[in-house]
Amino acid sequence: MTAVEYRVSGSAGGRPTTSNEIVDAIDRAAQGDWRLRDEAGTAALVCQRVDGVLFDVERNDFWWPAWGTPPADAAGRLSVARERLAEVPRLTPLFGNRYVGPTDDSPVFSIHQTDLYVPALSLADLPTGRSEDELPLTDYPIGGVPFWSELHAWS
Known part of the structure; x- marks a missing residue:
């Protein structure tokens, strides 16, 4: 697996590593947790x-x-x-x-x-x-x- 494939797959310990994954993570954080875990x-x-x-x-x-x-x-x-x-x-x-x-x-x-x-x-x-x-x-x-x-x- 290349470094790019590794980053895109998101397998870096579950942390977002690409710009799209980071934007998605920010969006999820701003949406709230409607299952009320928080x-x-x-x-x-x-x-x-x-x-x-x-x-x-x-x-x-x-x-x-x-x-x-x-x-x-x-x-x-x-x-x-x-x-x-x-x-x-x-x-x-x-x-x-x-x-x-x-x-x-x-x-x-x-x-x-x-x-x-x-x-x-x-x-x-x-x-x-x-x-x-x-x-x-x-x-x-x-x-x-x-x-x-x-x-x-x-x-």
């Missing part, structure tokens, strides 16, 4: 999007208008944001930054903090690439996922 890791993935919004509240002066007048101090803003975000639906991680909401009309959201993009209008559209780029702004918000659909329309 409940804490999966729970962290589910909470990650809310944590990103809280980060923007704390460090980037983000404030959602529906939350009312922001408190004057940073601790107060963070406290109110936590309370309000506890009410929003949790999103299910798909892979990477891709998440889907709990509603039937949920688009697939790509989320980083308060920056949202819709790479697929629905879970069924994910393989087809049908995305927000095909819709006029008059069709926003996309989907009916409370808070997240509105945040996408705003971002």
Whole structure:
């Protein structure tokens, strides 16, 4: 067996050795373990999007208008944001930054903090690439996922 065949076969002690294997390993790690062997890791993935919004509240002066007048101090803003975000639906991680909401009309959201993009209008559209780029702004918000659909329309 040549060195290239050895690396491609992935037989180096089970560790990824080619760039494709490394990318695949990273993707698997970002997808969560849906067999719940790592409940804490999966729970962290589910909470990650809310944590990103809280980060923007704390460090980037983000404030959602529906939350009312922001408190004057940073601790107060963070406290109110936590309370309000506890009410929003949790999103299910798909892979990477891709998440889907709990509603039937949920688009697939790509989320980083308060920056949202819709790479697929629905879970069924994910393989087809049908995305927000095909819709006029008059069709926003996309989907009916409370808070997240509105945040996408705003971002």
